Amino acid sequence: MIHDEEFIFNNVLDALDLPEPDRFIKEQIMKMVLFLLVAKEIGVFHVSIPGMLLDDFTDE
Amino acid sequence: MNLHDHSDYDLVDLIVQEDMQAFEVLYERYAGRVLKRCYFICLSSDQARDLMQEIWIKVFLHLRSFKKEATFQTWLYRLTTNHCLNYLKSRSRADQLFQKIEMEEKVPTEDTHSVEVKDILATIPFEDRELLTMKFIAGYTYEEVASICGMNVSAVKMKVSRLLGRLRKAVES
Numbered sequence: 001m002i003h004d005e006e007f008i009f010n011n012v013l014d015a016l017d018l019p020e021p022d023r024f025i026k027e028q029i030m031k032m033v034l035f036l037l038v039a040k041e042i043g044v045f046h047v048s049i050p051g052m053l054l055d056d057f058t059d060e
Numbered sequence: 061m062n063l064h065d066h067s068d069y070d071l072v073d074l075i076v077q078e079d080m081q082a083f084e085v086l087y088e089r090y091a092g093r094v095l096k097r098c099y100f101i102c103l104s105s106d107q108a109r110d111l112m113q114e115i116w117i118k119v120f121l122h123l124r125s126f127k128k129e130a131t132f133q134t135w136l137y138r139l140t141t142n143h144c145l146n147y148l149k150s151r152s153r154a155d156q157l158f159q160k161i162e163m164e165e166k167v168p169t170e171d172t173h174s175v176e177v178k179d180i181l182a183t184i185p186f187e188d189r190e191l192l193t194m195k196f197i198a199g200y201t202y203e204e205v206a207s208i209c210g211m212n213v214s215a216v217k218m219k220v221s222r223l224l225g226r227l228r229k230a231v232e233s
Binding site: 005006008011015016017019021025028029030033034036 | 078080083084087088091092094095096099105108109112113116117120121174177178181192195196220221224227228230231
């Protein structure tokens with residue numbers, strides 16, 4: 001039953017032709033993180049980040 | 061010990077100490093699930109890719125505030141949901157502001173079958189899509205999904221079964 005459900009859901013995912021996390025996305029993210037580390041090092045951390053990414057997120 | 065063998069919590073500790081390799085391992089562990097999650101909220105491949113980039117930057121920026129009271133996956137799941145929903149809200153506000161009706165872009169490479177399944181998915185209310193993503197993408201048990209949603213287990217099972225039935229018809233058509 002559970003396996004059937006997973007099988008159906010996987011078929012849905014296949015049919016949707018979903019994007020995969022390719023190398024380009026990963027490289028972009030790693031570059032941005034590296035950039036933030038450098039920005040922090042030279043003291044321009046907060047001015048280098050778009051405000052929307054600094055939204056408070058403390059909910060756990 | 062190989063970084064891939066580290067627990068999520070251990071990787072988080074290393075990332076807080078600015079270990080980029082640990083961040084890469086954590087990214088590889090969860091990137092697929094985050095991307096699918098984004099897609100199931102916004103139903104657009106391009107937007108999902110953009111949102112995923114922002115979410116991982118946000119993970120890096122906010123990891124210090126992760127108190128380990130929940131699992132990392134739960135924290136990431138919540139962060140992803142909040143970020144995507146905020147994006148949808150701001151997009152909705154922008155649309156109203158410019159009184160613009162956004163036309164769904166039909167990507168030429170997207171086949172008709174894929175569009176049909178996506179259309180069915182779009183008719184499923186967000187809350188119900190949440191049940192599917194929690195169960196099959198985040199990997200929660202029915203009991204956990206029921207607890208998170210404040211429903212009883214049999215109601216969740218029944219709803220998921222109905223939703224899958226609808227989607228299966230679309231897939232098989």
